[in-house]
Amino acid sequence: MASKTRAAREAGCTAETVRLPENTAPGALLAEVERANRDPAVDGLLVQLPLPPPHDPRRVFDAIDPWKDVDGVTPQNVGLLHQDRPRFTPCTPAGILALLDEGGVEIRGRRAVVLGRSEIVGKPVSALLTARDATVTLCHSKSPDLLEICADADILIAAIGRPAFVTAGHVRPGAAVVDVGINRITSIEAAPKPLRRSDRLRRALAEKGSALVGDVDFEGVSRVAGWISPVPGGVGPLTVAMLLANTVLAARLGRQRHAGEELDPLTL
Numbered sequence: 270m271a272s273k274t275r276a277a278r279e280a281g282c283t284a285e286t287v288r289l290p291e292n293t294a295p296g297a298l299l300a301e302v303e304r305a306n307r308d309p310a311v312d313g314l315l316v317q318l319p320l321p322p323p324h325d326p327r328r329v330f331d332a333i334d335p336w337k338d339v340d341g342v343t344p345q346n347v348g349l350l351h352q353d354r355p356r357f358t359p360c361t362p363a364g365i366l367a368l369l370d371e372g373g374v375e376i377r378g379r380r381a382v383v384l385g386r387s388e389i390v391g392k393p394v395s396a397l398l399t400a401r402d403a404t405v406t407l408c409h410s411k412s413p414d415l416l417e418i419c420a421d422a423d424i425l426i427a428a429i430g431r432p433a434f435v436t437a438g439h440v441r442p443g444a445a446v447v448d449v450g451i452n453r454i455t456s457i458e459a460a461p462k463p464l465r466r467s468d469r470l471r472r473a474l475a476e477k478g479s480a481l482v483g484d485v486d487f488e489g490v491s492r493v494a495g496w497i498s499p500v501p502g503g504v505g506p507l508t509v510a511m512l513l514a515n516t517v518l519a520a521r522l523g524r525q526r527h528a529g530e531e532l533d534p535l536t537l
Contacts, residue, residue, distance in 0.1 A: 273315075276509045282516060283310075295324050299332050306334040312520035313339035315512065318389060326388070336523060339515040342389060350393055353400045356522075357515045362394035364507030365426060365447050366401070372496050374424065374445040377402040382419050384408050384435070384484070385428035390449055394426060415439075427484035433461040435485040443495035449504050450484030463489055 277284035335345040341359040385391040419439040428449035473480035483500030
């Protein structure tokens with residue numbers, strides 16, 4: 270959250286982070302969401318995930334005002350996204366597509382494989398890629414023949430929360446690979462086998478005591494892939510940028526609604 274708050278302030282937005290105790294009851298979290306919903310000074314609302322038990326993320330999503338839902342998680346905004354008329358595009362999926370576009374990666378007509386079916390990354394990025402005329406396969410823990418499916422992809426997006434799960438064997442030579450994973454490693458012994466040979470990881474652990482790694486074995490896969498995003502410094506900054514863009518849009522739409530202005534039908 271610190272990077273989001275810092276970026277918001279640098280962009281001239283007022284940013285408030287509400288930190289609740291670990292043992293906060295579900296009702297108290299919902300009450301904070303409702304407070305933000307009702308506050309006219311709040312244009313956008315984001316609930317940081319994952320939520321610990323016993324909180325139900327979908328119940329929290331349902332409670333957010335769809336007009337302040339800057340991460341596109343409410344049922345109304347999810348429906349608009351899947352009808353290819355998004356109001357607020359989920360931040361990380363929007364960042365992934367921006368990253369591919371900036372990298373010159375062709376999407377139309379390509380075979381895309383998405384690893385992970387989460388509500389905030391896997392499912393929405395699959396919808397966005399489909400809208401851009403990619404042929405999309407969405408994989409998860411029950412998908413058979415995962416290695417073969419991945420190795421057939423022109424675009425491979427890893428968002429499963431397992432460090433270095435994707436190795437060179439998963440990647441077709443020349444494919445584009447987007448690493449969405451953020452995993453903290455605190456010792457070389459705790460690192461997955463492909464990473465234990467990484468001099469870069471050893472240096473980071475020696476200097477800082479911990480290191481962030483993605484769901485992709487970057488060093489191994491970078492020898493095969495035609496294009497690959499790093500961790501950190503890849504999808505993360507684009508996610509923050511898309512959050513700010515959605516917040517500005519939410520502020521504009523909110524002012525138009527309160528002024529009684531006619532809105533574009535695609536945003537209703």
